[in-house]
Amino acid sequence: MKRIKAWIDKLEKFYPPGYAYRWELAVTTGLILAAVCFSLRFLPRLDNAVSGLYYYDSAAALQLVPNVTMEPFHRLVRGSWQFFWLPALSQGAMAVSHYCYYYRDTRSIYLMRRLPQKKLLPRSCLAAPLLCLGLTALVMAVLWLFYLGCYFLAVPPQCLPSL
C-alpha cells in the first residue's frame, strides 16, 4: 500500500503545481475500470458463439456441427471497446482543466508564462492526459491479447475462419 502511495505521489510532477490530481486520477481509473468491465461482455459473447458450434446428438453427446466456421475474432470483439471512448475523451477535458487551473483563484498563469523553461506550461497541461491516454491504449492492447488468447483456446482449430 505504501509503495502504491509513493508511486502515486511521483505522478504529481506531471500535473500543475498544487493541482488536486488524486481526484482526477481516481476519475480516470474509474472510467478505465468501467470500460474494462463493459468490455468483458466479450467473454459471454464468445461462449455463446462457441456453443453455436456444437450440438447434442441422439446419445446426448456433444458434437461439432459439420463444416461449421466460427465467427471471426474481429467481428466478435468489435463492440468491446465502446466505453473506452470515455476515459480517452475525458483526457481532453482534463487538459483544458489543467490550463484553467492557472486562472482559478489567482493568476498563476503569469508565473508559468514567466518561467525560463518554455515547455513547463504545456507539459503541465498535457503530460498527465497523454500518459492516461497511453495507459488506456495499453489496457486495450492487453485486453485484446487476452481476448485473442481466449478465442484461440475456446475455438476448435478446424472451426477457425480462414484469414
Next chain:
Amino acid sequence: MLEIKNICKSYRENPLQQVQALKNVSLQLAQGEIVGLFGENGAGKTTLLKAILGYLPFQGEILLDGRRIDKGNIARLSFATCEHSFFPNLSPGQHADFYRMHFGSFRSERFHALMEFFSLPMDKRLKAYSTGQKNQFEVILSLCQGADYILMDEPFAGNDVFNREDFYKVLLGILEPSETILLSTHLIQEVEHFIGRAVLLHQGTILGDTTVLALEEQGMSLMDYVRETYQYQGNRVSRALTMSKL
C-alpha cells in the same frame, strides 16, 4: 537598461469599437532606479507592465540590455500583481522549492528573512491566508526571485497603511543597487519618499516623467506635480455641489 520603444496596444472592446490602451509609449529604466507609475484607472499602467512581461501582443519594441525579452532573459524580470500569481494550493515553503528549481538566482535568505519579518506562516496553504498576507507574499516572491527588474502592479491593494509603511521601509533596506522597481500604484503620497522617479500615464500616453529630486529642487511635492500635470481642478467638487443646489 530596460528600453520601451514606441509601444502601441489596442483592444477591441466590441466588434465596432477599438480602444487604444497605449499610444507610442517610450520609456527607459536604468538599473537601480525605483520608478512610480501613476495614472487614472484605464490609463494603461497594467497594460504597459503586461506588455513588458510579454503577456500581451503589442506593436513596438521592448529591449532588456539591447536584447528582446524571451525565455533566455525573462528570469531577469519578476512581477507582483494584485491579482496574485502564486499557486493557491501550495504553501510558501513549496513555493520556495518551486522558485529555487526554476530560477537559479532565487534569494533563499531574503525569502526567509521577509517571511519572518511579516510573520507569515510557512506551512499554511496560501488559500488560507488573509488578503493582506497574500499581497505580502506576492511581493516577497517578486523580491526573492532574483530578478533585476521587479514590476509591481498595485501590490498593496487591501493592505493597511502600517503594513504598507513597513513594506516601503523594508524595500529600501533590502534592495541592492542593481535592483530596479517599476511600481504601479494610486498611492501617490505614500510612495513619494520611496521612489526616485515618477512616470505619469494618461489615456495611454506618457504625460509626465520626472525625478523626485527635480521636484524637491522646485519645491514641489509629487502630489502637486501630479495635479499640475493632469491639470486637476481642485474646485470642481465645490462647483459641482453649487451647481446641484441651483
